[in-house]
Amino acid sequence: MPTSGPTTATQDLILALILGVLAAGYGWMTAGIPSSVLAGPVDAGALPTLLAIALGAMSLLLLISAWVRWTRHRLPSCQRITPTTDGQSIRSGLGLLFIGLGYLMLLPVLGYGISMALLITASTAMLERRLKMQHAVYGLLGAGTLYCLFVLLLGVPFPTGSVTSLGSNSENTESPSATHEIGSAMMGRR
Amino acid sequence: MADTQSLIWHTLTATPALFAATGGVLWGMFGGALPGISPSIALSLLLPLTYGMDPATAVILLASTYIGAEYGGSIPAILIRTPGTNAAVATVWDGYPMHRAGLGSEALGISLVSGVFGGLVGLIFLVIFSIPASHLALLFTPAAYFGLGVLALSAVVGLSGKSRLKGAIAVVIGLMIGTVGTDPLSGVPRFTLGQVELLGGIDYALIVIGLFAVSELMMLAANPAPVAPKTNVRFRPRHLRIPRGTRRAQIIGSGVGLFEGCMPGVGGSVAAVISYNLAKRWSKQAWRFGKGSPEGVAAPEAANNAVAYSTLVPTLTFGIPGSNSSAIILAGLLIHGIQPGPLLVEQNPELLLSLYTGLALATLVQIPLGLLVIGPCLWLIGRPKPYLLTGMLALILSGAFVVDNSITDAGIVLLFGLIGYVLRRTGFPLAPIIIALLLTHLLESSFRRALVLSDGSFAVFLSDPIAAGLLLAAIVLAFVSASGKRRPR
Numbered sequence: 001m002p003t004s005g006p007t008t009a010t011q012d013l014i015l016a017l018i019l020g021v022l023a024a025g026y027g028w029m030t031a032g033i034p035s036s037v038l039a040g041p042v043d044a045g046a047l048p049t050l051l052a053i054a055l056g057a058m059s060l061l062l063l064i065s066a067w068v069r070w071t072r073h074r075l076p077s078c079q080r081i082t083p084t085t086d087g088q089s090i091r092s093g094l095g096l097l098f099i100g101l102g103y104l105m106l107l108p109v110l111g112y113g114i115s116m117a118l119l120i121t122a123s124t125a126m127l128e129r130r131l132k133m134q135h136a137v138y139g140l141l142g143a144g145t146l147y148c149l150f151v152l153l154l155g156v157p158f159p160t161g162s163v164t165s166l167g168s169n170s171e172n173t174e175s176p177s178a179t180h181e182i183g184s185a186m187m188g189r190r
Numbered sequence: 191m192a193d194t195q196s197l198i199w200h201t202l203t204a205t206p207a208l209f210a211a212t213g214g215v216l217w218g219m220f221g222g223a224l225p226g227i228s229p230s231i232a233l234s235l236l237l238p239l240t241y242g243m244d245p246a247t248a249v250i251l252l253a254s255t256y257i258g259a260e261y262g263g264s265i266p267a268i269l270i271r272t273p274g275t276n277a278a279v280a281t282v283w284d285g286y287p288m289h290r291a292g293l294g295s296e297a298l299g300i301s302l303v304s305g306v307f308g309g310l311v312g313l314i315f316l317v318i319f320s321i322p323a324s325h326l327a328l329l330f331t332p333a334a335y336f337g338l339g340v341l342a343l344s345a346v347v348g349l350s351g352k353s354r355l356k357g358a359i360a361v362v363i364g365l366m367i368g369t370v371g372t373d374p375l376s377g378v379p380r381f382t383l384g385q386v387e388l389l390g391g392i393d394y395a396l397i398v399i400g401l402f403a404v405s406e407l408m409m410l411a412a413n414p415a416p417v418a419p420k421t422n423v424r425f426r427p428r429h430l431r432i433p434r435g436t437r438r439a440q441i442i443g444s445g446v447g448l449f450e451g452c453m454p455g456v457g458g459s460v461a462a463v464i465s466y467n468l469a470k471r472w473s474k475q476a477w478r479f480g481k482g483s484p485e486g487v488a489a490p491e492a493a494n495n496a497v498a499y500s501t502l503v504p505t506l507t508f509g510i511p512g513s514n515s516s517a518i519i520l521a522g523l524l525i526h527g528i529q530p531g532p533l534l535v536e537q538n539p540e541l542l543l544s545l546y547t548g549l550a551l552a553t554l555v556q557i558p559l560g561l562l563v564i565g566p567c568l569w570l571i572g573r574p575k576p577y578l579l580t581g582m583l584a585l586i587l588s589g590a591f592v593v594d595n596s597i598t599d600a601g602i603v604l605l606f607g608l609i610g611y612v613l614r615r616t617g618f619p620l621a622p623i624i625i626a627l628l629l630t631h632l633l634e635s636s637f638r639r640a641l642v643l644s645d646g647s648f649a650v651f652l653s654d655p656i657a658a659g660l661l662l663a664a665i666v667l668a669f670v671s672a673s674g675k676r677r678p679r
Contacts, residue, residue: 011615011616012616015612015616019359026366026381029381033373033378033380034378035378036373036376036377036378041638041641041642041645041646042637042638042641043376044373044375044376044378044380045380046638047365047369047634047637048366048369048380048381051362051365051366051369054362055359055362055363055366058355058358058359058362059359061355062355062356062359065355089412089413090412090615092411092412093408093409093411093412093611094408095411096407096408096411096579096583097404097408097604097607097608097611099583100404100583100587100600100604100607101601101604103587104587104597104600104601104604107597108597112588116584116588119580119583119584119587120580120581120583120584123576123579123580123583124576124577124580127411127575127576127579127580128574128576138577138580142580142581142584143584146584146585146588149588150588150592154239154242154592156588156591156592156595157595158588158591159597
């Protein structure tokens with residue numbers, strides 16, 4: 001099972017910088033947490049402040065250790081990223097994510113069934129690096145199965161789609177009322 | 191006693207416990223059998239579907255999935271030399287040589303029977319020790335709970351693999367995600383960006399699905415495993431008669447599994463490797479290990495199944511998950527408003543009894559299901575990976591919508607998938623993030639309650655003997671893991 005990609009000093013350097021920025025941003029947002037008399041001896045901003053400092057310190061440690069490795073070893077050839085293979089593999093991983101995002105954008109427009117069929121067809125074709133008729137068949141079968149499971153069996157109110165419901169009075173079921181949203185948030189979504 | 195019996199009978203007859211146990215084991219076996227699909231993925235895919243269930247059925251389903259995945263992982267380990275789960279790594283060492291020697295069915299039989307043996311031992315341990323452990327937990331003050339939380343995080347960092355610094359950073363990231371939402375003591379909103387939806391925090395299910403399932407799919411898409419070679423095996427009930435001499439290995443494996451399951455962050459893989467080494471050391475036929483020894487299959491299989499049960503002891507009684515799979519089960523409990531901890535036994539005895547009954551069912555149905563699933567599992571393993579990956583992506587995105595009937599939730603899952611993917615590629619362990627996330631509330635509220643009770647005096651963490659002991663243990667563990675050698679993995 002692939003657990004992690006090749007970890008290089010360069011990657012760690014970049015990541016340490018990103019984590020440093022994250023720590024700074026998180027610390028900056030911590031300053032905006034209001035204090036309350038109900039908080040007790042330690043207020044609501046204490047833990048976030050501590051975490052921001054900890055992350056900042058650890059990203060600095062990561063930066064130093066990565067810098068030391070980078071300057072000492074100059075990345076041995078066995079650890080170097082092969083641009084083609086790694087670039088290709090990253091593209092496949094990110095491609096799956098972008099197709100997922102595309103599905104989410106199409107969902108309110110085309111509805112669950114059609115968007116799902118497109119998602120399955122497009123992602124299978126992307127992973128096999130060509131589009132075949134059987135991908136479309138698989139997409140239709142997969143979408144049909146999931147439609148039966150989630151919509152017909154479990155009754156999940158997936159969006160019907162603004163295009164597919166044109167001319168009918170049925171409402172798009174996606175957006176719940178504001179009251180529901182506030183209610184579920186106040187009840188604690190966890 | 192009569193109440194207990196009637197509740198067990200009620201669970202068996204009037205609730206969907208049997209279906210949940212059978213379905214969970216079956217789902218887990220298929221999930222475990224697919225190389226690359228960890229029990230965490232199988233569990234996180236189910237998590238959104240449990241929203242509509244009652245808490246007992248949901249927990250039985252999740253725990254049964256974990257149990258089923260442990261056996262499922264051994265199928266490709268024995269037949270195609272590819273462990274389906276991390277915990278099945280040690281099973282490869284003797285399982286595959288047995289298959290090469292024409293004893294594949296016998297190895298599967300040993301794996302199944304040893305898994306059930308380890309499971310039964312683990313179940314007895316869970317039933318016997320969860321109530322005393324919860325009584326012990328009642329003695330814990332908020333300061334002691336804080337100490338326990340710190341010890342758990344220290345253990346998680348210590349066992350986080352190649353880089354402990356990255357493990358520590360992962361813990362901090364998990365705690366940071368956990369601070370989003372309303373402050374547990376004062377009710378002040380933190381990091382909600384003015385969004386009402388974030389007042390309750392980010393849903394655990396979305397984070398778990400994104401970090402584990404989506405990121406793993408992206409990794410698999412990036413490094414597609416080759417289609418497994420075709421293999422054929424006839425697995426019949428007669429293969430369940432296991433050879434003499436394996437009992438000792440099963441006992442060793444179960445003992446190691448019980449102990450390791452209670453340690454935060456250890457999980458089945460470490461237990462399996464340790465039990466394999468111990469079984470080899472204490473075997474009369476140590477020379478056979480690595481060449482197809484039945485004991486070499488029995489010990490790790492008993493161990494990783496025992497872990498699946500014993501890891502529930504700290505999860506249920508202290509609210510401290512022992513592994514990432516038990517962290518997902520803990521998330522399942524929290525989603526249903528069940529707060530694990532010492533009061534769980536007092537306030538929800540029915541839930542615990544239903545869980546025990548469901549786990550007993552799940553353990554026993556493993557035998558018939560284990561015999562039946564071999565063919566379908568081998569068929570599934572042989573399918574081209576793109577089809578499996580896209581099927582799972584479709585299931586994930588549909589499941590993410592179910593959480594709150596919101597497209598935004600599915601977007602959050604993809605966002606956490608991207609974060610998980612970047613962290614995986616850069617060598618960060620993900621389990622510490624989830625465990626820290628689930629412990630944020632316990633850590634922060636215990637720390638602040640302890641200070642409220644002591645009028646702001648930090649000396650409370652030293653004057654409470656349990657808290658002081660646990661914090662000292664956490665410091666020692668941190669130093670030992672920072673200076674010690676890496677554990678064999």
